[in-house]
Amino acid sequence: MTFTRRLDLTEHGGWVAATLPPATGHRLAESRVVEARPDPHEPDRWQVRALARVGVVRIAGVEVSIAPKLPIGRLFFLLGYAADPTRGWRTGEDLVDTGSHTGVVPALAHAFERLADRALRQGLLQGYRTMDDALPVVRGRIRTTDQMRRRYGVPLPVEVTYDDFTTDIPENQLLRAAAERLLRLPGIPGSVRHRLLRLCARLGDVTPLVPGRPLPCWRPSRLNSRYQAPCRFATLILNNSSVEHRHGDVRVDGFLLDVAKVFEDFVCAALTQALRPYGGRCRAQARHHLDEACEILLRPDLVHYTDDGVPQAVADAKYKAEQPEGFPEADLYQILAYCTALGLPAGHLIYAKGNELQTRHTVRGAGVSIFQHALTLDEEPPRILTAVERLAACLANTGGDLL
Structure with missing residues (x-):
């Protein structure tokens, strides 16, 4: 018997028949990404339907692709407006360019790469980062307590805290992490993958984020205005595509976008402006x-x-x-x-x-x-x-x- 390895579903769509081992069917049901119910007459036949999340995930060896009801361009308009409602939407300037892609993940990868490339055209953003280090010369402020505890009686190196003007800041770290995460998702077109690899190379000197740890904090300001849209998209990608995402004992690996949350964010942003x-x-x-x-x-x-x-x-x-x-x-x-x-x-x-x-x-x-x-x-x-x-x-x- 040939079991189903890929399911193509539509957000809040109808039930789709699939041939699955009972254990796989139960894991799909436990994931809460989709609804799954067994056929009472055939143990290997299951009915599966999508809920309110869209994207691509792997669950128990099955690749599940969930398409939105809305056109991709409209979905990403809602995302883009919520990310930056101050851009020139009424003048026809497109904040989110999804290209000709019809899938959520390819469109997201294309849109993010275009936004990041636009932000980096003026060079990598730099900022001050507070560093704790042991140096052979005094720089910044001496941490007297640490110096006495760690190096009592030894004058060098000196435990210091200083501000370093560097590109290794949260904004660049988020862009690198999001690009690397997109490269691990299925269905990324070759041309987009190539541009993402080039983006990673430009951010090669930035410290990679540690999986499982909280994302670094950044605050919108006049200085990082060109980075704000791609950083918001990067946060969206990283928060919705974690390999650590689990429901009970079921591991969900991929990218899922909650359309209800997208709608809520758009309404709040648009109403605030209006x-x-x-x-x-x-x-x-x-x-x-x-x-x-x-x-x-x-x-x-x-x-x-x-x-x-x-x-x-x-x-x-x-x-x-x-x-x-x-x-x-x-x-x-x-x-x-x-x-x-x-x-x-x-x-x-x-x-x-x-x-x-x-x-x-x-x-x-x-x-x-x-x-x-x-x-x-x-x-x-x-x-x-x-x-x-x-x-x-x-x-x-x-x-x-x-x-």
Whole structure:
């Protein structure tokens, strides 16, 4: 019997039949990357379907490729806008170039390499890095305690701490690690692989990251503005393609992108930009509490505050409606809790169009209105952003019309 070695699935698509050993089928089910169920009549026949994550992974010897429902270009527009919403989207400047690739991993590799190459055209970014070392001369500040503990009575070498102006900084380390990780993923086209190898060579003097350790921290600033988009993509690649990623005893090796998280990040970034003309400020994942004892934590996706810090509007992005067993309207209960805790007369749920209806609910006895908006994602980027602007107007003027 020939067992299935590759599965081609679509995000939230239908069930696909596969011939798998029982142990492999159970590992697929335990991975939580896909849903898998055995055929009650044939022990080697399984039904498999994808959930909300897209990409390519290897699980128990099976290569699973999950394609998004959205066109690749549109998915990467959402990613790119969330990474850097200040670029010239309305003028047609493409922040994320996916080339002609139709797969998530090839498109991601192409986009990252183009962004990194654009950032490095002016040369490698340099910055100050604090170093602890033992030197034959004094440089920077002497670490007296370490000198006495390690070299009591011996004048040289000297234990010192100094700032070194170098290219071996977190931004370059992230770019190198992401390029090396992409080279280990399946399905990278030869031309893109060649450019990634060239990128690694340019970053050859940068210290490689240690697998399993936290990623180095970096902060956006005026000095590293050209690096910000590729660094955000590098973080995305490294956080979603770790070889250490496991569910229980099941090892998942590859790259997986959570489309629901991409949608949430895009909505928060786009709404923040669209609400700027109305004044105030926005905060994503702001911490609030439902109870007086501050034991029940609430973290809305986005809260719009006045300049004085008073909550003015709250929104939650939901790529697909959550329907946990026993709570078929969980999203509505959640946004109602946000409105109650923040003292707001209205809350906004933002779905991807096709996953939930657009409507308005008025909560009996509370006078709270819950708006359900449907954002169409398969349109051209300018039209998507125009729809977000209309949504921002509704948030700024609670009680306004739906999109």
